[in-house]
Amino acid sequence: MSRTPRQIGEEVWKTRVEKVNAELVTLTYGSVVAQLCKDFGNDYIQVNEQLDKMGYNIGIRLIEDFLARSNTSRCRTFKDAAEIVSKVGFKIFLNITPTVGNWSQDNKQFSLIFDENPLADFVELPDDGKAINELWYSNILCGVLRGALEMVQTQVEAQFVSDVLRGHETTEMRVTLIRILEDEMPVGDD
Amino acid sequence: VIGERTTSSSNGMQSILSEKDARIGEEERRGAVFKHVEGLGYRVGQGLVERFSQDRPRFAEVLDVMKFICKDLWQLIFRKQIDNLKTNHRGVYVLTDNSFRLLMRMSTEAGGLDTVTRAQPYLWFPCGVLRGALANLGVQATVVAETTAIPVASFHVQTLRQD
Numbered sequence: 440m441s442r443t444p445r446q447i448g449e450e451v452w453k454t455r456v457e458k459v460n461a462e463l464v465t466l467t468y469g470s471v472v473a474q475l476c477k478d479f480g481n482d483y484i485q486v487n488e489q490l491d492k493m494g495y496n497i498g499i500r501l502i503e504d505f506l507a508r509s510n511t512s513r514c515r516t517f518k519d520a521a522e523i524v525s526k527v528g529f530k531i532f533l534n535i536t537p538t539v540g541n542w543s544q545d546n547k548q549f550s551l552i553f554d555e556n557p558l559a560d561f562v563e564l565p566d567d568g569k570a571i572n573e574l575w576y577s578n579i580l581c582g583v584l585r586g587a588l589e590m591v592q593t594q595v596e597a598q599f600v601s602d603v604l605r606g607h608e609t610t611e612m613r614v615t616l617i618r619i620l621e622d623e624m625p626v627g628d629d
Numbered sequence: 630v631i632g633e634r635t636t637s638s639s640n641g642m643q644s645i646l647s648e649k650d651a652r653i654g655e656e657e658r659r660g661a662v663f664k665h666v667e668g669l670g671y672r673v674g675q676g677l678v679e680r681f682s683q684d685r686p687r688f689a690e691v692l693d694v695m696k697f698i699c700k701d702l703w704q705l706i707f708r709k710q711i712d713n714l715k716t717n718h719r720g721v722y723v724l725t726d727n728s729f730r731l732l733m734r735m736s737t738e739a740g741g742l743d744t745v746t747r748a749q750p751y752l753w754f755p756c757g758v759l760r761g762a763l764a765n766l767g768v769q770a771t772v773v774a775e776t777t778a779i780p781v782a783s784f785h786v787q788t789l790r791q792d
Contacts, residue, residue: 459706459708460705460706462676462677462680462681462705463673463677463705463706466672466673466676466677467669467673469672469676470669470670470672470673470676471669473672474665474668474669
């Protein structure tokens with residue numbers, strides 16, 4: 440690869456992305472989460488699930504937009520994929536580059552550590568004593584990642600393990616490779 | 630023959646009734662979704678105004694509030710201004726955006742009226758944003774929107790008298 444993921448991300452962000460006001464995104468996402476909490480009667484486990492599902496549906500569509508804009512080539516290893524996710528994916532859609540780290544021994548698990556998270560600006564969790572232990576506020580991102588990677592034959596699990604909104608030191612998402620999906624021919628199609 | 634006729638007409642009646650039921654069900658469902666989506670927008674409108682009008686002097690008149698929304702707020706959300714603002718000077722304002730962002734790239738196979746009908750729900754969120762923004766600037770109003778040709782959208786704002 441002639442250019443680093445960081446350079447690709449920077450360039451696409453500067454030249455090929457239409458931007459919207461960050462506050463609009465933050466407020467709209469906040470409004471969605473608040474509404475979900477209401478809809479599910481503050482059952483935050485269900486809210487997490489719903490956010491993940493919404494993200495998944497975004498991810499499976501977003502990947503196409505990502506590939507069209509970034510024009511990146513196939514990743515050879517899961518490590519490459521992690522770099523692209525952080526330096527190109529998050530860069531061009533949210534203008535952040537979460538740190539990739541905490542690789543497991545077998546290189547099948549890594550963390551994305553978010554120094555900044557535009558979704559969570561001016562956010563406070565409901566102070567019902569429950570949300571702080573149960574709600575993963577930015578859970579939509581897990582779904583987006585899962586959906587997008589699945590569309591490029593990479594099945595992963597993604598979940599937050601800490602969040603500054605809950606009073607933790609960092610906001611960290613754990614991503615685990617389940618398997619690389621094989622291209623399967625439809626039945627009866629030679 | 631009479632018997633037959635009765636059955637067929639009662640069948641006919643039944644199907645009309647159930648069609649009506651289905652329509653009412655559909656309308657109710659649409660109404661519920663509208664309320665939901667409009668409500669999401671309302672919150673966003675409130676928040677945006679709170680952030681972006683804090684350093685401005687108080688608006689003297691409703692028309693000033695409208696101008697702020699057409700120029701500044703619209704620019705902020707859609708990166709363009711409202712193209713046309715009309716009022717009857719009796720509390721009704723019509724804001725028209727001739728190339729509304731959310732409708733810009735919309736098309737359906739059938740085209741024409743079909744596209745217009747299916748685009749309608751995309752106007753519910755901005756309706757809420759408008760109503761929320763107005764509310765936080767002290768103007769109670771009802772807002773409805775329509776599109777007659779993609780990508781034109783017009784928002785009808787009816788301000789409520791405050792006595």
